[in-house]
Amino acid sequence: MEIDLRYNRVRGVYLLNGLRVILLPKGGLELIQDYVANILGLATKSIFEDAMAVTIYSFLTDLIKSKNLKMHSEERTTEEIFQLFNSMGLGHIRIASSDVDSYGITAENGFNSFMGLMKPMPYCFQMGGLLTGIYRLILKKSVKVTELKCKSMGTSDIDWFKLDVLEERESYNYIPSPTYTVDDNNSDLEKPEITITDYGISINSIPTEIVPVIFFPYLFEKLKKIIGSGAYGLEYGIGTYLSKLFQPYSLSAITSKYQVAGFEVLSPLDGVGLITSTKNQFGGLNEIDVYDSFNALHIEASPEKRCFFLSGLFSGLSYNLVGTSLKLKETDCSAINNSVCKFSFQ
Numbered sequence: 001m002e003i004d005l006r007y008n009r010v011r012g013v014y015l016l017n018g019l020r021v022i023l024l025p026k027g028g029l030e031l032i033q034d035y036v037a038n039i040l041g042l043a044t045k046s047i048f049e050d051a052m053a054v055t056i057y058s059f060l061t062d063l064i065k066s067k068n069l070k071m072h073s074e075e076r077t078t079e080e081i082f083q084l085f086n087s088m089g090l091g092h093i094r095i096a097s098s099d100v101d102s103y104g105i106t107a108e109n110g111f112n113s114f115m116g117l118m119k120p121m122p123y124c125f126q127m128g129g130l131l132t133g134i135y136r137l138i139l140k141k142s143v144k145v146t147e148l149k150c151k152s153m154g155t156s157d158i159d160w161f162k163l164d165v166l167e168e169r170e171s172y173n174y175i176p177s178p179t180y181t182v183d184d185n186n187s188d189l190e191k192p193e194i195t196i197t198d199y200g201i202s203i204n205s206i207p208t209e210i211v212p213v214i215f216f217p218y219l220f221e222k223l224k225k226i227i228g229s230g231a232y233g234l235e236y237g238i239g240t241y242l243s244k245l246f247q248p249y250s251l252s253a254i255t256s257k258y259q260v261a262g263f264e265v266l267s268p269l270d271g272v273g274l275i276t277s278t279k280n281q282f283g284g285l286n287e288i289d290v291y292d293s294f295n296a297l298h299i300e301a302s303p304e305k306r307c308f309f310l311s312g313l314f315s316g317l318s319y320n321l322v323g324t325s326l327k328l329k330e331t332d333c334s335a336i337n338n339s340v341c342k343f344s345f346q
Helices: 028-040 043-065 074-087 125-139 215-227 230-245 248-258 262-270 308-322
Strands: 005-008 013-016 019-025 092-099 102-108 143-149 159-165 194-197 200-203 206-212 274-279 285-291 328-332 341-345
Touching: 019 028, 019 043, 019 230, 019 262, 028 043, 028 125, 028 206, 028 215, 028 230, 043 125, 043 206, 043 215, 074 092, 074 125, 125 143, 125 159, 206 215, 206 248, 215 230, 215 308, 230 308, 248 262, 248 308, 262 274, 262 308, 285 308, 308 328, 308 341
Parallel strands: none
Antiparallel strands: 005 013, 013 019, 019 206, 092 102, 102 159, 143 159, 194 200, 200 206, 274 285, 285 341, 328 341
């Protein structure tokens, strides 16, 4: 299928064939997993496998519902879906071998082992979840994915997986993606510059991973169920950790192309939502507002502020964006029915 990526300037969101997505700098998903693994250890595997499996199954289901993806033969559908995720910057996935109810699958330049973190075990938990979500959809059966070799261990140039098809079919979580109407006559929508190479994709000349937006609220909800309110500090830390990947040249390139500055750069850079800022009487930054914050989306109707990840990202990038190191805290959130998510300086 052809991917149609648009940026909505008015809402500060990216749409892939009408479904909302987030753009992360290349290596972002792996860095997020690594941060959590350093704190939760072996529990990280099941958390990230499930989060990605649910995300991909739901995302593909919504593409089918919107008629952007059509089901054909198993071989043709698999090829189209593999190409889709390659076009999203998540790696070249190929079937290396197949047998009755079993597949050998490789991932070259995969997002989950891009940085070569040299962990003493197979590390592609999210890629395993991605394959699980794909084959749940295609085969309509439960599957088990085992990573055999991992580039992050330094033992292989590519990642190798074994996928076994199980007899029973479990019930799968499905989370609908936020959808938008894509109209070529809508002047608010524009196509960013996309470059696809053997090593991934670049959006506006920035190496990028395109991630379905529902991944984040589902992941954070899972973390909260495991460690309670400690998940909020973990989310904040993830945001500050991720900020290390945003290079100054990337920020300045977006500033120049979209004529934005300061924290507003993150809207066209990532699609986190429309960002505006206000200044006090002395000309200093007073408050940041985020409309349609991706971080305010949540799976369960828990009446609480949700944008801890975004708070950490703002804080981690504050020096690069405004020249001062700041710590930001969310004061209002659309997740508790405020009209906008507000962040103030502490």
